[in-house]
Amino acid sequence: MKRIALVNFVPPLDVANYLGYSQGLGFISAVLKELNHQTVLFNIDNVNDAESLGAAREFDAVFVYLATTGYPLFSHAMNHYWKNRVPVFAGGPHAIALPEELAMEDGVTGVCVGEGELTAAAIADYLENGRSLSGVPNLYYQEDGVLHKNETGCIVDNLDWLPFPDRSFFPYHEVLSTKASKLVGMEFMATRGCKYGCRFCLNPRLLQLQGKRMIRRRSVDSIVNEVHLATAMFDYKGVIGFHDDIFTLDFEWLCEFQETFKKKINRPFWCNVHISDIDEQIIKVLRQAGCYRVLVGIECGNARMRKKALGKHLSNEEILYKISLLKQQHIKIVATFMIGLPDETETHLKESVDFCRAIAPDWILLSSLFPFPGTRLYTQLVAENRLAADFYRQLDSKTFYSARLVYDQGAISNETLQYYFRNFRKMAGVL
Ligand code: B12
Known part of the structure; x- marks a missing residue:
């Protein structure tokens, strides 16, 4: 059993006035739980969130949902908390857009280029059983400065095969009481x-x-x-x-x-x-x-x-x-x-x-x-x-x-x- 920190860099809450539920991380969490791993979600909206960034470091791995808008926070988290201290895997739109640049960044263990359910399950297996990253679908990663590109385009053909996304960790009672979130x-x-x-x-x-x-x-x-x-x-x-x-x-x-x-x-x-x-x-x-x-x-x-x-x-x-x-x-x-x-x-x-x-x-x-x-x-x-x-x-x-x-x-x-x-x-x- 591995403990995975799922990190969502969300829009600044004072500006967006809204906390979105990441269905991507929800699906990944559900898949990991089916495989008996543990997950905890961290929604992080600014660089001062030291407690969460530090807490995420204590897990067996950090899985980040990365939109381009989250890049400044990601960079801060890497430099001050995570780099070389915990395996960091990134997925989401920014990873899909620029996988090579991201995979070559210092401290990034691997980048998911596309859908992540199969990838997340294979990464957890790698963490648990010390398998090679070379078998993980949709993954780019570096080893000794060399970029490795595994096969991409691996998707779940029938979405009904997936478990429902995990919502248990999302603070719905809190979120749905705010004005903007009530509308969404x-x-x-x-x-x-x-x-x-x-x-x-x-x-x-x-x-x-x-x-x-x-x-x-x-x-x-x-x-x-x-x-x-x-x-x-x-x-x-x-x-x-x-x-x-x-x-x-x-x-x-x-x-x-x-x-x-x-x-x-x-x-x-x-x-x-x-x-x-x-x-x-x-x-x-x-x-x-x-x-x-x-x-x-x-x-x-x-x-x-x-x-x-x-x-x-x-x-x-x-x-x-x-x-x-x-x-x-x-x-x-x-x-x-x-x-x-x-x-x-x-x-x-x-x-x-x-x-x-x-x-x-x-x-x-x-x-x-x-x-x-x-x-x-x-x-x-x-x-x-x-x-x-x-x-x-x-x-x-x-x-x-x-x-x-x-x-x-x-x-x-x-x-x-x-x-x-x-x-x-x-x-x-x-x-
Ligand atoms: C719902 C949604 C939102 C929601 C929630 C976002 C969220 N965190 O999930 C809200 C309303 C908050 C939102 C806000 C914004 N959004 Co929006 N949003 C979407 C939308 C329509 C669907 C996202 C979704 O649920 N997809 C379905 C799930 C299953 O896919 P997924 O999230 O990509 O996750 C999968 C993979 O990426 C991967 N994965 C993800 N993370 C990880 C991590 C690891 C370790 C691994 C292995 C895999 C993995 O596995 C997941 C499961 O298959 C997408 C368009 C789209 N169709 O994807 C745009 C999209 C993500 N948004 C976009 C944008 C631009 C924005 C805003 C900037 C808009 C704005 N001007 O305010 C903000 C910024 C959000 C932020 N986080 O900073 C762009 C992102 C572009 C980019 N390069 O970053 C997209 C792609 C739309 C587009 N036009 O291209 N958004």
Whole structure:
């Protein structure tokens, strides 16, 4: 039996005002527990969290979920607490994006390039039985300064084979009493993968690693049973959310979900939709299932820029039409917008504000663009010498959540970006 510290570097809680449940670490924990190992979760949001960083060091290994935003904290933890004192394995989006750089960092024992359930189980076996790391699927690691790349693209074909993600270690009672978390609610995921190739998203990288079979959906019974058990476990009565990149990809599945979810769970939920994958019929079924809110990616008001910079092929007319269909079914709309896109001028920003006003969503999720490693946008901007390949090493964790240009944007100043970041909602007339 090995004791594994699972570490999630979460967004600064005073800025995000929300603690997300990492389903990735939840799945890994469940798999490890099935193999009789012990796990403890540490949610760490700032460098002063010395107690947790020190406590994690006392385990047989540290497993880190690493988003690029967590890199500053990861670096601090390595330098001050973990390096050469405990085996450290990293996975998650940053590991998927830049596995070679990460695996070669001093003190990193191994990097998971892709899905982690099979990898985590094999690492635990390595720790317990002293096996070689060469047999661990999806793992990059270094030995005496030489990078070893094991086979990647190893995924669980049928997601129903996995145990339900472990939620026992997540402080739900505390979390779900805060305002932001009440809105997000208890989070689930029925699908892995996405069919689109947006230039700002990591999914194309996963598609490259895992191929077309990366898109997998759990059976309706599996996801509904999980919702049933998880809500019962915490006696939870609030909102439920589905983080699937796109919840409505398969109409037949959706119809079956509607029937079973209504019958067995019958409570309001939110999910992510894509404008291209909804129509009148789909929206009706979604509503009948209990969907009261959707998150929909609009990103900007200029269709040409949406297509060229972001790889999203949507006309403004189609967006407005689909939004009107959602409104007819009384589904609330959270629209995501991004500002600070490459070569975006102030005129484009005004177009985004005007388009947002035309959509009139119930809420906006506004971010300034970060060209995250692993995305096509990152590759392009690095190739054009507009972005330092290692820009993430120069930032502190709060910068990721502020509006600041980290690359040569080409058209607007930081002041303009920040002005729009602060005033976008007011200008668009949305709360
Ligand atoms: C849910 C979600 C969130 C949630 C919870 C995040 C979390 N900690 O899980 C919330 C809302 C908090 C969130 C916030 C943000 N998110 Co987010 N989010 C997602 C989303 C939609 C799903 C994540 C998920 O549950 N996946 C399913 C699980 C099963 O996969 P997984 O988490 O990757 O874990 C697996 C593997 O990575 C691996 N693994 C992970 N850790 C480890 C560790 C070890 C040791 C091993 C062996 C394996 C391993 O095994 C796991 C099981 O297979 C993804 C997109 C996506 N489809 O993945 C974006 C995504 C992760 N988010 C992204 C971003 C940009 C953000 C934000 C910066 C947004 C913002 N502007 O605020 C913040 C930053 C979050 C942070 N931690 O700092 C990017 C990350 C890009 C990057 N390079 O880091 C993604 C990839 C989306 C994208 N557009 O590309 N997010």
